[in-house]
Amino acid sequence: MLDxxxxxxxxxxxxxxxxxxxxxxxxxxxxxxLDADRREKIKRVEELRNRRNVVSRQIGQMKKEGRDITxxxxxxxxxxxxxxxxxxxxxxxxxxxxxxxxxIPNIPHPSVPVGEDEEDNVEVRRWGxxxxxxxxxxxxxxxxxxxxxVDFQRAAKIAGARFALMKxxxxxxxxxLINFMLDHNTSKGYREVFPPLLVNRDSMIGTGQLPKFxxxxxxxxxxxxxxxxxxxxxxxxxxxxxxxxxxQLPLYYTAYTPCFRREAGSYGKDTRxxxxxxxxxxxxxxxxxxxxxxxxxLESLTRDxxxxxxxxxxxxxxxxxxxxxxxxAASKTYDIEVWMPxxxxxxxxSSCSNFEDYQARRANIRFRRKGQKGTEFVHTLNGSGLAIGxxxxxxxxxYQQKDGSVVIPEALRPYMGVDVIR
RNA sequence: GGAGAGGUGGCCGAGUGGUUUAAGGCAGCCGCCUGCUAAGCGGUUGUGGGGGUAAAACCCCACCGAGGGUUCGAAUCCCUCCCUCUCCGCCA
Numbered sequence: 343m344l345d346x347x348x349x350x351x352x353x354x355x356x357x358x359x360x361x362x363x364x365x366x367x368x369x370x371x372x373x374x375x376l377d378a379d380r381r382e383k384i385k386r387v388e389e390l391r392n393r394r395n396v397v398s399r400q401i402g403q404m405k406k407e408g409r410d411i412t413x414x415x416x417x418x419x420x421x422x423x424x425x426x427x428x429x430x431x432x433x434x435x436x437x438x439x440x441x442x443x444x445x446i447p448n449i450p451h452p453s454v455p456v457g458e459d460e461e462d463n464v465e466v467r468r469w470g471x472x473x474x475x476x477x478x479x480x481x482x483x484x485x486x487x488x489x490x491x492v493d494f495q496r497a498a499k500i501a502g503a504r505f506a507l508m509k510x511x512x513x514x515x516x517x518x519l520i521n522f523m524l525d526h527n528t529s530k531g532y533r534e535v536f537p538p539l540l541v542n543r544d545s546m547i548g549t550g551q552l553p554k555f556x557x558x559x560x561x562x563x564x565x566x567x568x569x570x571x572x573x574x575x576x577x578x579x580x581x582x583x584x585x586x587x588x589x590q591l592p593l594y595y596t597a598y599t600p601c602f603r604r605e606a607g608s609y610g611k612d613t614r615x616x617x618x619x620x621x622x623x624x625x626x627x628x629x630x631x632x633x634x635x636x637x638x639x640l641e642s643l644t645r646d647x648x649x650x651x652x653x654x655x656x657x658x659x660x661x662x663x664x665x666x667x668x669x670x671a672a673s674k675t676y677d678i679e680v681w682m683p684x685x686x687x688x689x690x691x692s693s694c695s696n697f698e699d700y701q702a703r704r705a706n707i708r709f710r711r712k713g714q715k716g717t718e719f720v721h722t723l724n725g726s727g728l729a730i731g732x733x734x735x736x737x738x739x740x741y742q743q744k745d746g747s748v749v750i751p752e753a754l755r756p757y758m759g760v761d762v763i764r
Numbered sequence: 765g766g767a768g769a770g771g772u773g774g775c776c777g778a779g780u781g782g783u784u785u786a787a788g789g790c791a792g793c794c795g796c797c798u799g800c801u802a803a804g805c806g807g808u809u810g811u812g813g814g815g816g817u818a819a820a821a822c823c824c825c826a827c828c829g830a831g832g833g834u835u836c837g838a839a840u841c842c843c844u845c846c847c848u849c850u851c852c853g854c855c856a
Contacts, residue, residue, distance in 0.1 A: 388825045585810095
């Protein structure tokens with residue numbers, strides 16, 4: 343959420359940001375009107391409240407002295423009624439302002455390239471060479487089914503489309519990758535947490551999933567809770583409504599969680615295989631930082647995620663998302679895309695973002711500088727480190743052998759206990 | 765699921781309708797005093813918002829788990845909800 347005062351004082355910046363993202367900017371004018379209206383009403387209602395406070399004190403005094411207070415009481419009755427009416431009015435105005443604010447995306451960082459869609463994302467670096475095969479490389483689902491390590495048929499019977507049943511070495515590969523990544527991340531100074539997988543509405547609003555993107559979420563009915571689409575949600579909300587001390591920052595967390603996504607609107611996309619599932623595992627990186635450090639922290643967070651692919655010796659590239667492709671709450675995002683021989687292209691395996699104070703303002707996460715009055719919002723960042731399912735895909739496809747077996751990357755062998763899946 | 769207790773400022777803790785529109789203590793910060801230290805004395809200490817100012821100072825409003833209600837006036841009375849704790853039941 344943006345600061346209303348910021349919008350008031352920098353309306354052109356906000357309008358410009360909305361246009362770059364392909365959003366309608368008329369909301370700015372509506373907000374400015376509501377804001378002026380709000381402040382006018384606050385002024386009036388507070389004057390009335392002040393009058394009521396003063397006179398009520400008088401009444402108490404007079405009553406003690408046994409004087410007649412009836413006329414004052416009658417006047418105050420009218421004042422109170424007026425306050426009540428104005429309060430109702432003001433509440434509606436505030437709600438309307440909040441609705442508008444919650445639906446305005448974050449402002450892209452100046453370094454973010456302007457563009458319409460993923461075609462306009464800009465590659466910033468590559469690592470590794472796509473492997474050469476002396477045979478036609480297979481899709482991961484063909485490899486997996488042959489090895490009998492993923493069963494899509496039975497998963498569909500149990501749950502439906504976009505679910506997978508991992509079996510044998512497939513299940514173990516999943517578990518090995520989780521442990522491997524968590525160990526890597528904790529060695530980089532991230533504190534491991536295992537959060538709730540169902541969260542309340544306030545948490546979803548805090549990180550920006552609600553109210554705008556409810557269609558993407560699975561929800562329980564009684565009580566009303568939401569299945570997390572990413573560990574970003576519960577982990578960022580760890581410090582919701584808190585005031586941190588400057589010395590506590592930066593805070594680094596890593597969490598393994600399953601993630602649940604409706605994938606509404608992606609019908610027909612990646613219908614086969616493990617790429618796009620309703621339930622998938624992910625290891626996440628989350629940072630809380632001081633504002634002046636957040637962009638350096640974004641760089642190091644991205645490098646931390648990249649290192650996992652380097653250790654696994656999987657070729658990848660890093661792209662910076664353009665304004666049109668940038669997520670709603672993000673100011674700047676690097677996608678890490680791993681090479682997938684079965685598809686002959688790079689596919690997203692991690693998304694590392696700086697949200698600046700956008701989530702912190704929604705979730706009310708602040709800090710106090712030593713020796714200074716007042717508070718500031720922290721900056722929040724997160725990135726996948728990494729998506730497990732897609733890493734499985736990358737390993738199966740990049741390490742496939744002519745005989746149908748799959749070699750396990752060396753760094754992963756201590757976790758897998760075997761060198762080859764056959 | 766049943767029964768009960770409780771949620772007050774960084775912490776402890778008083779407060780059941782009007783000099784408590786949050787006492788007192790602890791901790792923190794500042795200063796003073798003392799040639800003896802975890803001693804004494806005084807002051808100070810939150811968050812958000814509106815106004816004001818060149819910027820301050822300053823003035824005002826709100827905040828005692830959340831939201832409603834009663835009242836001239838609510839931490840205090842009433843209603844709904846949330847959370848925590850204890851006991852019972854059930855349970856991985």
